[in-house]
Amino acid sequence: MDEGKMDENEWGYHGEGNKSLVVAHAQRCVVLRFLKFPPNRKKTSEEIFQHLQNIVDFGKNVMKEFLGENYVHCGEVVQLPLDFVKQLCLKIQCERPESRCDKDLDTLSGYALCLPNLARLQTYRFAEHRPILCVEIKPKCGFIPFSSDVTHEMKHKVCRYCMHQHLKVATGKWKQISKYCPLDLYSGNKQRMYFALKSLLQEAQNNLKIFKNGELIYGCKDARSPVADWSELAHHLKPFFFPSNGLASGPHCTRAVIRELVRVITRVLLSGSDKGRAGTLRSGPGLRGPPVCEASPFSRSLRCQGKNTPERSGLPKGCLLYKTLQVQMLDLLDIEGLYPLYRRVERYLEEFPEERKTLQIDGPYDEAFYQRLLDLSTEDDGTVAFALTKVQQYRVAMTAKDCSIMIALSPCLQDASSDQRPIVPSSRSRFAFSVSVLDLDLKPYESIPHQYKLDGKIVNYYLKTVHAKDATVMSTRFKESEDCTLVLHKV
Ligand SMILES: O=P(O)(O)O[C@@H]1[C@@H](OP(=O)(O)O)[C@H](OP(=O)(O)O)[C@H](O)[C@H](OP(=O)(O)O)[C@H]1OP(=O)(O)O
Numbered sequence: 270m271d272e273g274k275m276d277e278n279e280w281g282y283h284g285e286g287n288k289s290l291v292v293a294h295a296q297r298c299v300v301l302r303f304l305k306f307p308p309n310r311k312k313t314s315e316e317i318f319q320h321l322q323n324i325v326d327f328g329k330n331v332m333k334e335f336l337g338e339n340y341v342h343c344g345e346v347v348q349l350p351l352d353f354v355k356q357l358c359l360k361i362q363c364e365r366p367e368s369r370c371d372k373d374l375d376t377l378s379g380y381a382l383c384l385p386n387l388a389r390l391q392t393y394r395f396a397e398h399r400p401i402l403c404v405e406i407k408p409k410c411g412f413i414p415f416s417s418d419v420t421h422e423m424k425h426k427v428c429r430y431c432m433h434q435h436l437k438v439a440t441g442k443w444k445q446i447s448k449y450c451p452l453d454l455y456s457g458n459k460q461r462m463y464f465a466l467k468s469l470l471q472e473a474q475n476n477l478k479i480f481k482n483g484e485l486i487y488g489c490k491d492a493r494s495p496v497a498d499w500s501e502l503a504h505h506l507k508p509f510f511f512p513s514n515g516l517a518s519g520p521h522c523t524r525a526v527i528r529e530l531v532r533v534i535t536r537v538l539l540s541g542s543d544k545g546r547a548g549t550l551r552s553g554p555g556l557r558g559p560p561v562c563e564a565s566p567f568s569r570s571l572r573c574q575g576k577n578t579p580e581r582s583g584l585p586k587g588c589l590l591y592k593t594l595q596v597q598m599l600d601l602l603d604i605e606g607l608y609p610l611y612r613r614v615e616r617y618l619e620e621f622p623e624e625r626k627t628l629q630i631d632g633p634y635d636e637a638f639y640q641r642l643l644d645l646s647t648e649d650d651g652t653v654a655f656a657l658t659k660v661q662q663y664r665v666a667m668t669a670k671d672c673s674i675m676i677a678l679s680p681c682l683q684d685a686s687s688d689q690r691p692i693v694p695s696s697r698s699r700f701a702f703s704v705s706v707l708d709l710d711l712k713p714y715e716s717i718p719h720q721y722k723l724d725g726k727i728v729n730y731y732l733k734t735v736h737a738k739d740a741t742v743m744s745t746r747f748k749e750s751e752d753c754t755l756v757l758h759k760v
Pocket residue numbers: 286287288475667670671712716
């Protein structure tokens with residue numbers, strides 16, 4: 270990229286989250302990721318540069334090690350002309366969802382991250398204009414805390430995502446409770462994964478987006494977004510899954526297309542042989558905690574039918590979901606066990622503020638930082654060193670609980686070579702695919718007190734309002750009882 274010759278007209282709004290905004294180049298497969306801040310909380314250019322460089326270093330030295338070289342794209346920090354950034358900011362403002370406009374794009378530093386556009390990541394080296402479908406999933410936390418520091422019994426039964434749903438609906442963030450449960454997606458059991466993906470398609474919230482040739486075709490921007498239209502989605506997807514077949518449109522076609530999509534995504538999620546060192550963590554957290562969440566409609570429906578809790582069939586060790594889950598499980602103590610250790614580090618820093626640098630609270634996220642994360646002992650010897658290790662592991666785990674997985678699919682001819690990319694078959698077509706992770710920014714040390722408060726709020730709200738009238742909720746969720754039919758689908 271020639272930073273000297275930047276033209277805002279070549280870039281378009283692509284998407285944003287809580288902390289960054291992404292613009293995509295119209296022709297080339299690159300994006301620029303800018304930081305966002307609340308008004309009047311601007312940082313200096315030097316701070317922004319350091320923040321972005323930390324993101325790159327954390328990706329390179331920590332996440333690539335845990336998740337594997339091929340899944341992680343770290344990008345690089347670029348310095349852009351201020352005039353370009355200002356014009357770009359004006360140009361895209363009208364496309365931003367209202368709910369995200371509480372923060373402003375950083376237009377003062379001129380720094381941004383330049384990354385490959387994962388929504389258009391070509392699976393073929395030489396085929397620049399091959400159609401491409403991309404599914405982005407933010408799976409969230411895939412396990413139930415196993416820590417003995419947990420004080421609310423409910424946290425050992427119902428996962429954080431399912432509990433949080435109720436608070437989110439009550440505060441108006443989303444309109445209705447999703448049937449998605451991360452434990453189903455992470456189960457490795459095809460039927461549960463199928464159910465989880467279908468639930469995401471029904472109620473995408475900020476957990477699912479679908480792009481066609483880089484354009485968002487499915488997924489909601491905020492609670493005001495229109496309801497999901499599966500027939501429109503199927504219309505977009507039909508040429509990918511039924512390329513040479515005149516499958517009539519209508520509900521039958523819609524169902525067939527959605528079924529193909531879900532099957533392909535399940536297969537891709539279960540694939541993978543990429544090397545990563547998450548295996549190093551296996552001796553520690555391992556597969557602990559209950560294998561199902563009691564609030565998941567899938568496990569509830571099994572119980573309705575008098576069936577046993579499904580076995581934890583487990584994810585294949587090479588797949589990205591498995592590796593992500595292992596990193597999430599670096600949260601060994603749960604926020605309830607972690608918070609007192611955070612307080613210990615805080616007290617130490619109050620006494621010795623100059624030590625913040627030595628403790629690598631704000632970086633550098635180098636090899637030494639990574640090595641310390643591998644110490645999985647939970648025996649507290651009362652030292653600041655122990656507390657610090659657990660705090661850093663918690664931050665990394667929280668990062669893995671909030672990252673997204675991007676799956677890119679390009680149709681390939683029956684006998685064409687795929688440029689050595691893996692291939693996933695569907696009933697009527699085949700796809701070369703790639704899988705990547707995005708949003709691997711290390712969660713800030715300062716967010717720990719917020720996490721502690723939020724955890725209490727989520728559990729208390731769930732206990733007070735939902736669990737108390739559990740019977741009513743259960744019957745409401747099962748009025749839409751296609752769930753039970755889904756369990757019986759062969760996948
Ligand atoms: O706390 P959660 O689980 O609500 O996660 C937050 C996300 O909400 P979600 O539940 O996915 O809708 C939230 O996503 P949205 O802004 O709601 O799209 C952010 O990802 C937030 O991370 P950060 O503070 O921007 O670094 C996330 O905060 P962290 O807890 O990961 O720091």
